Each structure stands twice: as C-alpha cells, then as structure tokens.
Amino acid sequence: MHRDIKSTVAHVKRNPDDSWAEPQELEDHLLGTAKLAGRFARSFDSEAWGYAVGISHDTGKAPEKWQKYLQKKSGYGYDREAHLENIPGKLPHAAPGAKLVEEIFPGPVGRILSYCIVGHHAGLPDWIGSPGALTSQLQNATSDGISEIFHSFVKDHNPGKPPWQFDHGLDLSLWIRMLFSCLTDADFLDTERYMECERHEQRSGYLSINKLLYRFNAYMNNLTEKAPDTEVNKVRQTVLSDCRAAAVDSPGFFSLTVPTGGGKTLSSMAFALEHAVRYRKDRIIYVIPYTSIIEQNAEVFRKAVGADQVVENHSNLNEEDVSATARLASENWDAPAIVTTSVQFFESLFAAKTSRCRKLHNICNSVVILDEAQLLPVEFLEPILQAMELLVEHYKVTFVICTATQPALEKQVDASNFPGIAAGTIREIIQDVPELYRSLKRVEVYVPEDLKTPQSWEDIAKELKGYESVLCVVSDRKSCRELFQLMPEGTYHLSALMCAQHRSDIIAKITEDLKAGKPTRVISTQLVEAGVDLDFPVVYRAMAGLDSIAQAAGRCNREGKLNSERKLGKVVVFIPPKKSPPGILRKATETTIGMLRKGFADLLDQSVFPPYFSELYWKANNLDVKNIIALLTPERDISDISFRSAAELFSLIDDTKQRSILVPYEEGATLIDRLVKKGPERWLFRKLQRFIVNVYIYEFDALLDRGSIKEISPGIFSLICAVEYDQDTGLKTDTELFDPEKYTCC
Numbered sequence: 001m002h003r004d005i006k007s008t009v010a011h012v013k014r015n016p017d018d019s020w021a022e023p024q025e026l027e028d029h030l031l032g033t034a035k036l037a038g039r040f041a042r043s044f045d046s047e048a049w050g051y052a053v054g055i056s057h058d059t060g061k062a063p064e065k066w067q068k069y070l071q072k073k074s075g076y077g078y079d080r081e082a083h084l085e086n087i088p089g090k091l092p093h094a095a096p097g098a099k100l101v102e103e104i105f106p107g108p109v110g111r112i113l114s115y116c117i118v119g120h121h122a123g124l125p126d127w128i129g130s131p132g133a134l135t136s137q138l139q140n141a142t143s144d145g146i147s148e149i150f151h152s153f154v155k156d157h158n159p160g161k162p163p164w165q166f167d168h169g170l171d172l173s174l175w176i177r178m179l180f181s182c183l184t185d186a187d188f189l190d191t192e193r194y195m196e197c198e199r200h201e202q203r204s205g206y207l208s209i210n211k212l213l214y215r216f217n218a219y220m221n222n223l224t225e226k227a228p229d230t231e232v233n234k235v236r237q238t239v240l241s242d243c244r245a246a247a248v249d250s251p252g253f254f255s256l257t258v259p260t261g262g263g264k265t266l267s268s269m270a271f272a273l274e275h276a277v278r279y280r281k282d283r284i285i286y287v288i289p290y291t292s293i294i295e296q297n298a299e300v301f302r303k304a305v306g307a308d309q310v311v312e313n314h315s316n317l318n319e320e321d322v323s324a325t326a327r328l329a330s331e332n333w334d335a336p337a338i339v340t341t342s343v344q345f346f347e348s349l350f351a352a353k354t355s356r357c358r359k360l361h362n363i364c365n366s367v368v369i370l371d372e373a374q375l376l377p378v379e380f381l382e383p384i385l386q387a388m389e390l391l392v393e394h395y396k397v398t399f400v401i402c403t404a405t406q407p408a409l410e411k412q413v414d415a416s417n418f419p420g421i422a423a424g425t426i427r428e429i430i431q432d433v434p435e436l437y438r439s440l441k442r443v444e445v446y447v448p449e450d451l452k453t454p455q456s457w458e459d460i461a462k463e464l465k466g467y468e469s470v471l472c473v474v475s476d477r478k479s480c481r482e483l484f485q486l487m488p489e490g491t492y493h494l495s496a497l498m499c500a501q502h503r504s505d506i507i508a509k510i511t512e513d514l515k516a517g518k519p520t521r522v523i524s525t526q527l528v529e530a531g532v533d534l535d536f537p538v539v540y541r542a543m544a545g546l547d548s549i550a551q552a553a554g555r556c557n558r559e560g561k562l563n564s565e566r567k568l569g570k571v572v573v574f575i576p577p578k579k580s581p582p583g584i585l586r587k588a589t590e591t592t593i594g595m596l597r598k599g600f601a602d603l604l605d606q607s608v609f610p611p612y613f614s615e616l617y618w619k620a621n622n623l624d625v626k627n628i629i630a631l632l633t634p635e636r637d638i639s640d641i642s643f644r645s646a647a648e649l650f651s652l653i654d655d656t657k658q659r660s661i662l663v664p665y666e667e668g669a670t671l672i673d674r675l676v677k678k679g680p681e682r683w684l685f686r687k688l689q690r691f692i693v694n695v696y697i698y699e700f701d702a703l704l705d706r707g708s709i710k711e712i713s714p715g716i717f718s719l720i721c722a723v724e725y726d727q728d729t730g731l732k733t734d735t736e737l738f739d740p741e742k743y744t745c746c
Contacts, residue, residue, distance in 0.1 A: 008062055008147075012076040013195050020076055024194040026062060030055050030153060032193070036186035041179060043282075043364040044395045045163040050182045052159040053116045056101050057183055059154065060093030063145025094118050095141035098134075103143060104154050108638045112162075114138065115643070116180045120187055124180055124352040124643035132644070164394060170386050171394075173632035173641050174349070178395070181360035185332050188358065205308070206335050209281065212305045213273040219304045220266065232560035235439045236263035239430065243267040246429040247274030251281075251398040253388075253426040257433050257606055259440045260404045260554025265300055265371075268402050271429060272367040275398060283366045285338045287345045289375040290530055297371070298339040311335040313344055313359075333359040342375070343652045349387050350628060352647035365396040372530045373401040373409075374547045374609075377652055378584050378617065382419040382624040383632075385409060389421055401426065404554060405547035406606065408613040418617060419624075437606050442557040443539075443569035445549070445603050451593050454575045461486035463572075464540065468519040472540040473552045475580045475589075477525055479542070481729055484523040494524035498730030501690040502665050507532060528555060535559050537569055542576040545588025546595065546612045549573060550604050573603075587619045626650065659700040660692045661709055662718040663725050667691075676712050693731045703733075 010029035015021050034054030041050025060066065069091040070076070098114035105113065118137050119125055125134045166172045207215075220240070227233045239262050246254065247270075256271070258264040272284040288297055301310045313333065333340075345368075348356045368391075370376070376384060391397040401409065411420040430436055461483060464470050474480050477495045484493040492510055494503060507528075513520040514535060526544070528534060529551035535558040541549050549571075557569025580589040591612060600608055617623065626649035631642040662672050668691030675684055695703070700717075703709045708721040719725055724732045 009067060009070060009076075010058060010061055011191060011194055012070065012074050023076065024191075026058060026150075029190055029194070030058060030150075032190035033057060033183070033186045034157075036189055037182040040182035040186060040361045043361065044175075044178060046159075046175070046179065046182075048157070048159040049112075049162070049179055050186075052154075052157045053113050053179055053183045054186055055157050056097055056113060056154045057117050057120050057187060058093060058097060059100050059146050059150045060096030060098075060141075060143075062147055062150045063096070065145060066091055066093055066096075092141075094121055095137040096143050096146065099138055099141040100143040100146055100151070101154060102138060104151065105158065109159065111638050112176055112179070113159075115176055115641070116183050119180060119352070119354070119643075120183055121354065123354055124177065124357070124647070126642040126644045127639050129642070129645075134639075168633060169629055170383065170632055171390055172634060172638065173643065173646075174387060174390050175394070176641070177349075177351075177357060177643070178361055178364070181357045184354045185358045185361060188332075207306070207309055209273065209276045209283075209336055212309060212336055213277050215305045215309075216269065216273055220270065223266075230560060232261065232440065232442075235436065236267070238436065238439075239263050240267045240270055242430050243271035244274055245431075246427075247271045248278060249275075249427060251275070251279055251396065252392055253421060254398065254400045254429050255406055255426050256400055256402040256429045257406045257436075258402075258404060258430065259437055259604070259606075260551065261442070261558040261560075262404070262436070262440055264402055264404075265297055266304065268369050268371075268400055269301060269304065271400060272369055276367050279398075281365055281367050281396075281398070283333070283336045283338060283362065285333070285340065285345070285363065285366050285368045287340055287342055287368060287370050289342045289372045290527070296533070301337060301339060305337060309335075310337045310339060313338060313340040331355075331358065333362040342370075342377075346380070346384055346387075347647075347650060347652060350383065350632075350647055350650035352644045356647075363391065363395065363397060367398045367400065369400045369402055371402050373403045374405045374407045374613070375530065376407065376409075378620050378623065379625040380623075380628065380650065380652065381617070381620075383628040383650070385419060385421055386629065400429070405550045405609045407547075408610040408617065412614055418614070433606050437604070440560075441568070441604075442560050442562070443553050443571045443604070445553060445571045445573065447573045447596060447603065448575060451543075451575065451596060454577045456577055457483045457486055460540070460574060460576075464521060467521070467538045469514070469521065469536055470538040470540065471522045471524065471528070471534065471536040471552075471555055472542075473524050473526055473528060473548075473555075474542045474576060475526065475544055475548075475585060476578070479576060479578055480523055480525050484729060487521060487523060490519075491521040491523060493729045494522060494528060495730065496525065496527060497693060497733065499663050499665050499668065499691045499693050501668065502730060503527070504690075505666075507534070510534060526552075528552075533558070535561070537562060538572070539569070540572045540574060542580075543573055543589055543593065544580060545585065545616070546592045546603065546608065548588070549592070550609075553604055584616075584620060588616055591616045591619065657697065658694045659697060659717070660694055661700065661703070661731070662688055662691055662712075662716065663693055663731060664719060664722060665691055665725060672712065672718050675716070675718075680713055680716075695731070695733060699733045 008026040009023040010026040011024040013021050034051045037054035038047045038051035041047050094117055098117040101113040101117060102110040104110065115124060115134060118134055122132065125132055125137065127133060128135045162175065224237065239258055243256070256264055256268055269284070275281065276284060286297065286301070298310055298312050348360060351357050388399060392399060409420050410426055411423045412418050464472055465488060472483065474483060477497050480493065480495045484491060492506055494506055510520060510522055511534065526548055529548060534555045536556055539552055539556040541552040553571045556571050562569055580586045595608070595612060628646050628650050631646040634640045662668065664672055671684060671688050671691065675688065708719060708724050709717045710720045712718045726732060
C-alpha cells in the first residue's frame with residue numbers, strides 16, 4: 001500500500017524555538033522546482049524540458065524506505081522506541097529518480113533527463129568509467145517504491161523533441177548542461193524558499209536594464225561636461241558615439257577595436273545597455289582576464305549605475321564588503337550587471353559541479369563583453385570559440401570582443417583548418433578603425449635594427465637611469481628581479497612573486513607618484529599590460545608578442561599629455577639577455593620577430609594584428625590540448641558524453657604545476673593567525689586570496705624542506721620564515737620557468 005502523497009516529505013526544518021515547522025511536501029517541492037526550471041529554460045526554447053526535469057528530479061524521495069531514512073537522519077517524526085532496520089548512513093535519491101525517467105521515457109528523452117537528475121547534487125557524471133558514472137548508478141538503482149502518483153507526475157510531462165537539431169561537437173552537451181543549470185538553480189531556490197525564507201526574500205532589489213541605462217546616461221553626461229577639452233577626450237567621445245550607434249544592430253558577434261586609453265570600458269557598457277534595452281536582454285556580463293583589474297573595472301561600473309547594482313563574482317571578493325543580496329546574486333548571476341573573470345566564465349561553461357553550473361542559464365539572453373580578448377587561452381581556443389558560437393546561435397547571447405589588439409577569431413580563407421567563428425559574422429562597432437588609431441597616436445615605437453644580439457641587464461639599467469620616469473616590462477619574474485636589483489633606490493618592482501594585495505598597494509603608490517609629477521621608475525612583468533591605468537612618458541619592453549608590445553605601449557602617454565607639447569611618448573623595444581618563457585609566449589615572440597623582418601612601418605597599427613594572430617594560432621601545437629570537444633561529443637548515441645572528465649581537464653589554471661602559499665604581508669599575518677587559531681571559515685578564505693603567491697612545485701618542495709613553509713590547515717601552507725618575503729620584491733625564489741602572469745584566479 002502506497003503512502004498518501006500529502007504525507008510524502010521533501011524537506012523538514014526546525015523553527016528557532018526548536019519546534020518542528022510544517023514539512024515541505026514532496027509534491028510542492030517538485031511543482032515549485034518544475035515551474036522555476038521551466039521558466040529558466042524558456043530563454044532557450046526548452047520550457048517543457050525544464051519542467052520535465054524539475055518535476056521528476058526528487059521522485060527518488062518518494063519510497064517508504066527513503067521517507068524513514070529522512071525521519072531518522074532529521075529526527076522529525078522519529079519514534080525512539082521504533083526499530084528501523086537496514087537504514088544506511090546515506091541513502092541516495094537521485095539515481096532512483098533517474099531510473100524512473102529511463103523506464104518511463106526509454107531512449108534519448110530518458111537519458112537526457114537522467115544525466116541531469118543523477119547529477120543534481122553530485123554534479124554531471126561521465127557515461128562510463130567510474131563508480132559515479134551514469135551507467136554504474138543506473139545499474140545499482142531501483143525505482144521500486146515510487147508510487148503511481150509520482151509515476152503520473154513524470155508520465156504527464158513528456159517534453160517531446162529537443163528545440164533544434166543538434167550539430168556535431170558541443171551542441172548537445174552544452175544544451176544538457178544548460179538544462180542541468182536550470183534544474184540545480186530551481187532546486188536550490190525552491191529548497192531555500194522553504195528552509196531559509198528570510199535569505200530567499202533577500203534575492204531582489206535590482207533595477208531594470210532600462211533604469212540602469214537612464215542612470216548610466218546621466219553619469220556619462222556629467223562626466224563629459226567635466227572632462228578637459230583634450231584630443232584624447234574628443235576621440236573617446238567618438239568611440240562612445242559609435243558604440244551607441246551600433247547598439248541597434250541585431251544580436252550576435254561584435255568587435256570593439258579601440259587603442260588602449262580610448263575609453264573602451266565605459267563605451268562598451270554603453271553599447272551593452274543600449275543593446276540590452278532594444279532587444280530585451282536580461283543582463284550584462286563583463287568578463288575580465290585578470291583579478292588584478294576586476295575590482296578597478298567594477299568600481300567604474302558602480303560609479304556609473306550604482307554601487308548596489310553591480311555584482312562581482314571572483315576569488316578575491318571579500319564577502320564582508322558586499323551586501324547579502326549581492327552575495328546571493330553571485331551564486332547564480334541573477335542580477336542585471338555581473339563582473340567576473342575569464343576563469344569563472346569559461347570554466348563554468350564546461351563545468352560539472354552544481355555550484356559552477358548553477359549560474360549558466362543566466363548567461364542566456366545576455367550581452368557578454370570579453371575584455372582584453374587577445375588573452376583567450378590558446379590551449380582551449382577551439383572549445384571556447386565553439387561554445388561562443390552556440391551561445392549566440394541558440395541561447396540569445398550577444399558577444400562584444402573588446403581589445404586594442406584584436407585577435408583573428410574568424411575562420412580564415414587561407415587557413416580553413418582554423419576552428420574559428422564563421423567568417424563574416426563578427427561586426428566591428430567602430431566606424432573607422434584606421435582613423436581612430438591615427439587620431440589616438442600617442443607614442444613612437446623604436447625597434448632595434450639587430451634583432452639577434454641581446455643587451456645585458458646592466459646596459460638596460462644604464463639606459464633606464466637616464467629617465468626620471470620610466471616603465472620597463474619584462475617577460476618573467478627572475479628577469480624582473482635581476483633588473484630591479486641594478487636600479488637606483490626608490491625604483492618600484494611588480495611581479496606575481498608579490499601577493500595581490502602587495503601589488504595593489506604598489507600600483508596605488510605608483511599612480512600617486514605619477515599624478516604628483518614625482519620621478520617614478522618601475523620594473524614589472526607583463527601584469528601591468530592589461531587594464532592597469534598607468535601613464536609614463538617612456539616605456540621599455542623586452543621583445544615579446546606583438547599584442548604584449550602594444551599593451552605595454554598603452555601605458556605610455558596614455559592621456560595624451562605630451563601631445564599638447566607637440567611630443568609623443570617613447571616606447572623602446574629591446575632584445576633581453578634571456579629568451580621569453582617556453583611555450584606560447586616564446587612562439588609569440590618568434591612570430592613578432594618574423595614579422596619585423598618582413599618590415600612593418602607601424603607596429604601599433606591595427607592592421608598588423610589579424611595576420612599576427614593567424615600565424616600564432618597556426619604555430620600553436622593544438623587549440624584543444626585536452627581533447628575537450630571529443631570528450632563532450634557523442635560518438636555513437638546520446639549516451640557517450642564525459643561531462644566530469646571534461647570539466648576536470650578544462651582548467652585555465654594548471655594546478656598540477658603550481659602550489660599556493662599564504663604570505664604574512666600586512667593584514668595577511670593577522671588573517672593567517674586567525675586561520676591557525678579558529679580554523680577555516682568561508683569569509684576568511686575569501687580574504688586570504690589577496691595574500692597568496694603561486695610557485696612551481698619544485699620551489700614549493702624546496703621551501704618545505706628548509707622549513708620556510710608549514711601546513712597550517714589541511715592542504716593550506718603558509719610562509720613562516722618572514723625573511724623570505726621582501727617588502728620590495730615579494731617571495732624570494734629563483735624560479736624562472738613558471739609564469740603566473742599568464743594565469744588568472746577564478
């Protein structure tokens with residue numbers, strides 16, 4: 001005899017007075033989750049599928065055995081005199097629910113639903129190969145005990161055919177992951193509505209896109225009125241005007257090609273807001289490559305539309321500094337303006353974990369701005385570009401590919417094997433890019449005639465000492481330290497051997513000195529090349545990729561102040577005593593030298609970048625080094641997808657080559673001490689992100705062997721020898737192989 005549906009429980013909780021609240025009935029939870037998941041999936045024409053996966057996801061809680069398990073584990077309705085036999089410590093409910101949909105909908109429909117249902121707590125599984133694989137879970141599961149009423153729930157909601165015919169590649173796996181996102185977010189939200197109603201009620205308070213645009217326009221009008229009447233500001237107004245004009249164009253791919261210092265941050269937001277209003281997009285997502293500049297850009301947007309309207313989602317976020325509403329919105333990106341990192345955005349698109357996938361459905365029907373797009377990781381470029389194409393084609397996403405050094409992301413006529421975006425689909429926002437670059441010419445670039453013979457660090461240091469204010473950018477941390485040691489006292493050093501907080505403090509001092517007109521010399525790795533607003537009259541750059549040289553040049557005469565004196569900034573490219581780090585950075589340098597030998601009148605002209613990137617991508621060994629597309633492409637039928645394996649391999653930060661060390665810089669010492677005494681806390685880990693230095697494995701082992709670092713919490717190591725962290729240059733290590741500047745934090 002089956003239990004009455006009204007007595008079948010999904011969740012129970014205690015009131016603050018320790019009494020039991022009315023339980024959440026399973027029927028209510030299934031219906032609530034189904035309605036939400038269906039609404040979320042509507043944005044990609046899959047409402048029936050979202051409803052079907054929601055209505056069936058927790059049916060595995062219906063059997064008598066699971067209900068008794070819930071009673072025992074919670075204590076709700078548990079008679080202590082009763083003898084409950086054979087109740088295991090953990091009784092799964094996802095696999096029985098998946099088994100049920102496979103039985104009711106044999107074939108592709110059941111299999112798609114079962115992937116999502118099996119994974120809605122543990123994450124999307126592989127099809128085969130481990131105890132957690134879908135095959136293993138289905139073999140070991142039974143739907144016995146699920147009453148007819150819940151069978152009917154599932155049977156009555158056959159989702160029918162998918163909304164489109166799937167192409168080969170990532171198409172099917174991305175759609176399943178989107179359905180999974182709808183389910184996990186809906187499940188979280190409906191459960192939260194019952195278990196934590198006060199928390200649930202905090203998920204509101206954001207303005208509409210229309211009101212954000214109104215605020216933004218008022219801010220920009222005020223900014224324009226107060227801006228000095230300089231040539232650079234006139235050009236920035238042209239960029240802003242072009243962005244607003246292009247916003248009426250139909251959704252799809254856009255490029256925004258603007259020289260550094262041309263105002264692309266605010267202008268790209270103008271395009272995004274205008275475009276979102278016209279085409280009823282739900283949100284703007286601003287994707288930034290480095291955590292070192294995300295806070296800077298987020299602050300720009302907060303000033304423009306309101307501090308309470310911009311949600312940041314990155315590892316350096318201090319939860320104490322944001323509202324409860326913003327913290328909740330960062331879980332699922334349910335806000336109109338999101339600022340996040342490349343790691344968060346792209347790894348989420350290939351993730352298996354519920355926490356990572358939960359936000360995915362809110363990428364649908366949005367405008368995504370990819371800032372500094374030339375930094376898209378070459379090793380994963382093929383799956384990234386394929387996913388981007390699918391998001392535009394099926395999920396109503398508009399992409400803005402934003403950079404001064406526009407990469408060649410479209411398929412090339414002379415390189416048909418390049419797996420780029422379909423030729424002719426990326427539309428340029430700026431009406432006259434060549435004229436824009438001519439108008440914003442602020443520097444002269446000097447390249448050595450001899451591209452083979454290196455200069456010594458002593459010779460470079462001697463030249464740098466001849467300038468009161470100069471920035472020199474090199475390609476690795478060891479070179480940075482060696483050159484810095486040859487410079488006069490008062491010179492600043494910047495590299496990833498310094499923790500994020502240390503670097504931020506030094507950049508703030510540099511900015512202050514430059515504004516005050518004080519002599520300022522800086523030796524830095526390439527971490528200053530993306531989005532750091534520094535303005536030097538002279539910049540030296542060790543020979544590197546063409547895009548790196550252009551980005552370094554963007555820190556020279558940035559505001560065009562020298563132009564008013566009829567002068568240009570000076571950018572000097574030199575051959576360093578040491579080659580660029582091996583891999584893609586060295587190939588980029590070799591590509592640049594090859595192009596220089598062919599002869600280019602202007603290294604910063606926008607026309608040189610497409611051929612440069614085309615050649616660089618051709619030289620890359622593989623644009624899908626981990627075979628992500630193969631893992632996510634069914635070979636025989638819908639079953640053969642390796643969600644979890646692909647997610648583990650799609651990692652923009654290679655954790656196998658590095659280890660993280662906490663360093664006691666300034667407040668970091670107090671935070672480390674608290675971790676030791678009080679133990680791990682989520683807010684504490686967030687704050688400690690600012691006090692981490694990443695090192696090679698062999699460096700880590702050397703520090704451990706000599707007793708300089710210690711494990712202070714499981715898997716967490718801290719520097720305990722204070723003399724090994726220098727206030728000028730950071731952690732003392734002689735490594736030269738690992739280059740964290742090409743990585744970002746999630």
